[in-house]
Every structure is written in structure tokens, then in C-alpha cells.
Amino acid sequence: MYTLLIADDEALEREGLEMMIRHAMPDTFRFLHAENGRRAIQLAEEGRPDFIFMDIKMPGIQGLEAVREIMARQPGAKVVMITAHDYFAYAKEGLALGVRDYLLKPARREEVLDVLKSLIAETEEAKRARDEQLALQEKLSQLLPLAENELSLMLMLEYAQEIEADQLAGMLNLQWRKGYAMVLSFAKHTPKEWASFQVAKKEIYDAVKQSVKPGLSCIVSPVVGHQMALFIPFPRGRPGYTQRVIALEWGERLRGQVEERFGLTLSVGIGSIREGWDGLSRSYREAVRVCADEQDIVSVRHYDDIAESSGRPAIPLDEEKKLLDALLRHDKPEVTERFAQLIERLEAAEPRHYPRLRGDVIGLLLYLSRGVEAGDGPDLIEDLSACEDPASLRSSALRRLGGWIDGLRERKERSRSHVLQRALLFVSQRFMEDISMEQTAEYVNLSPYYFSKLFKLQTGENFSDYLTRLRIEEAKRLIAERSLSLKEICYEVGYKDPNYFSRVFKKSVGITPSEYRQQIE
Known part of the structure; x- marks a missing residue:
């Protein structure tokens, strides 16, 4: 329910407006009446009305002066001016104060209702926007x-x-x-x-x-x-x-x-x-x-x-980076040697002061952990903080460095294996077409040079030999089925020249395709 303040020096006007609105929009408004500007200001302060209908001409404090006072205290108040005359000067001053609309006496029922509906819609929209903003702020405060x-x-x-x-x-x-x-x-x-x-x-x-x-x-x-x-x-x-x-x-x-x-x-x-x-x-x-x-x-x-x-020197950045570089190259001997040199340097700078040494080592390993993307920072801090002497600290740190190297190698092998599986799947789906090693390398987003080396390392044969073997195995299967001619099989397994297909088949199997079919029959 909304509160509507009607300010007019004529009681008949106030009561007539209330009756009209109450009849047209039942159970929508609570009404406040003010017979002059001073009373309107008091009721606006006490009742905090949602909407105000204010007569321009009233005895004592007039309408515009009352609006100015109310707006100073309640900037968001929604005021509609009511007047028996169409005063342009009043309208201009009222707009400057923030008045929302004007009604001329005697106000017609449709005009009054249209103004009220517009004000209610505006208020509801503002409330909805405010609720959304509050909900957003609440979510943000949680994030x-x-x-x-x-x-x-x-x-x-x-x-x-x-x-x-x-x-x-x-x-x-x-x-x-x-x-x-x-x-x-x-x-x-x-x-x-x-x-x-x-x-x-x-x-x-x-x-x-x-x-x-x-x-x-x-x-x-x-x-x-x-x-x-x-x-x-x-x-x-x-x-x-x-x-x-x-x-x-x-x-x-x-x-x-x-x-x-x-x-x-x-x-x-x-x-x-x-x-x-x-x-x-x-x-x-x-x-x-x-x-x-x-x-x-x-x-x-x-x-x-x-x-x-x-005067204790910190570990130089270039030394940290060299140790990280050795880690990323999986060079365990170099990692062990470089770490030993760094910890000896720290021990020499921190004679008989173990806690400070431990802090340095934890800091160094946190830097390395980030570099190898180990993601084990909290566990690292807890593990090294529990070490009570330099020997256990050195041992625990080396154990973690070794674990990172093993993890990097395993991650690299998994990555290589994944790339190879994608390449093999691509070839198995496209071997009947005119595909090349370069096309396959591009498919897995590797350079042809690196891909050819990786392919040979993982499969034990080069790409062209693998592709040939795949095609010949498929040709042997199709020959055994006896549903296609040798010429059709030639095209089916990715060759365009039957004579060339026959030569490749004989080199791989030891006999020609026709001899192979006769042997099966």
C-alpha cells in the first residue's frame, strides 16, 4: 500500500480527490490531508508519503515553497502540482524543483488515475532495480x-x-x-x-x-x-x-x-x-x-x-633461474649440484641460525614450485617447517625437487602420448585419402620436424612406413572379403594408381595383390 498526501486549502477538493481515487483504486493508498503548506511539510516529514498532490495556491506557505522545503529533506519525493490556472512561470519553477507532473482543476478522473499509475509503475521499477542491485551486491560481497x-x-x-x-x-x-x-x-x-x-x-x-x-x-x-x-x-x-x-x-x-x-x-x-x-x-x-x-x-x-x-646476501635471481631451468630440463644431477651450492652458501651466511636458513629454503622452493607448476605450496610450507635441523631440511628439499622432476617427466610423457593418440586417430580416419605427414603435424599443432621425431620415438617407425602398413593391412582385409575388385580396393585404401599399389603391396607382403587373392582362394 502506498501513502498519498493531498495538500489543498479546500477540504472539498481534498475529500473529492480521495473519494475518486479510493473508488477507482481500492486498497491501494493510505491518505494524508494537509490544509496548508506548513501542515504539508509536517506531514511529509512524519508520514514519508510515496506521492504528494500539492495545490500551488494556498494561504501562508504556498505550494512551491512547501515543495522546495520537502525536496530539500526528501530529494526522492514524487510531487504532482494541482492548480486552477495554467501558470507557465509556476510550471517552470516546479520542474526545476523536480515536480513530476501537473493537474489542472477540476482534475478529470482519467487524468488523475493516469498520473498515479505512472508514478506507481516508476516506483515499482525503481524498487525492482534496487532489489536487483542489492542482490548483486550481496553476491559480490560473497565473492x-x-x-x-x-x-x-x-x-x-x-x-x-x-x-x-x-x-x-x-x-x-x-x-x-x-x-x-x-x-x-x-x-x-x-x-x-x-x-x-x-x-x-x-x-x-x-x-x-x-x-x-x-x-x-x-x-x-x-x-x-x-x-x-x-x-x-x-x-x-x-x-x-x-x-x-x-x-x-x-x-x-x-x-x-x-x-x-x-x-x-x-x-x-x-x-x-x-x-x-x-x-x-x-x-x-x-x-x-x-x-x-x-x-x-x-x-x-x-x-x-x-x-x-x-650484510648477508640474498640468493641472486640468476642463480634461482638457473636452478629452475635445470628443473625444467629434468636434469637431476645439475639440480642436485646447484641446490647443494645454494644451500651451502646460505648455511655459510647463517652460521648457527637454523630458523633463518629454513625460511630461505622455503622461499626458494616456493619460487621453484611456481616455476614447475607443482601447485603444492601449502604442503611444501608445512613439510619444510617441520624440519628441525639442516640435514633433514636439505633431505626433505632434495626429495621434493626429485619428485618435481619425476612429475615433469611423467607430465611430458602423458602430453606426448596424448598428441600421438590424436595423430594416430586422425590417420586411422583419413588414411584412405591423400594425407601427408605435414597435414597430420598441422592437425596436432606441431612442426613437421618435431612431429616426425616424436612419431618415430613413440611408434618405432617413420610416418610413411606406418601409413603404408595401415593401408596394406586394410587392403589385405578387403581382399579377404572378396566383395571388391583389386582396382576398387586400390582406391579404397588411398592409392590412385593400381600399378603403384601393386608394387607397394608386393614390397610389403612379398606377393602381388592378385597372387594374395589366389592364395586365399
């Missing part, structure tokens, strides 16, 4: 946390593909690509601490997210193992050193909140400011590295501070 989780895990586990990451960033309305990572690492020194963390994990996640979102506008990851990560934008124009100090202050604030509310020990690591998705992943690795530094002088540590004060 946004999933998009945030996915993007943060991409950055943590180093499998952020440019297009996918950009799409997720678009959904989250992220306008930045330069920032840094902050890692919160919850202590698990004793079974009791670990049990307390597991119980409070969801509550901790909600508390951290509620604390940082308003001030940092960052991406918050889910809890992975005993850690969660924040990816924080770098404000333009702010000096890097100032941002470092601000980041440390935020880390200290979060550490204090978690320890006070949940009674858990928290270490915070902060990475360098970097650009792009790969840069944010690297900042995360830096944050993980310094987060593992349990024996340092502070609980909140910035990578730049630690690197500057210790």
Missing part, C-alpha cells in the same frame, strides 16, 4: 573474500599469472601494483601454544583483518600453516624509509594486539617495497625469511634492516 584469498595465495605460493591476477585485482578494485608483504608468524614452540593457536585461528584471522583493513587497504591472506600474510600498497610520493618505519609501527601494533587478546607469541616479518605481482611474491619471501629469525633483537623485523645490519 570478494574468495577473490582476496585466491590472489593472496597466488602471491604467497608464487603462481600469480598476470592475466588471472589482474582479473582478481579488478574484482577487488585494487588500483595499485607496488607494495610490500608483511608476514605474521604464530609461535609453535610447545604443543600447548600450537593447540591454542588452532582453537583461535578463525578468531585471530577475523581480528587481524578487522584491524588492518581500514588503515592499510591491504590484501589479507588466509592462515597457511602457522602464518598469514598481508600485501600492502605503497603510497605514492612517500619516501621508502618513512614507509619502512610506518610498516614497523603497524607490525608492532598487530603483535601487541594478538599477544594481549589471545596470549600468543607473534613474530612479524616485513619485506621490501617491490613492483608487480612477481615483486610482491619476492617481498613475501623476504618477509618469511626475516620472520624465521627467532633469535634476533626484535620481534618485528624489516628485511632491509636485517640485510643492512648483517
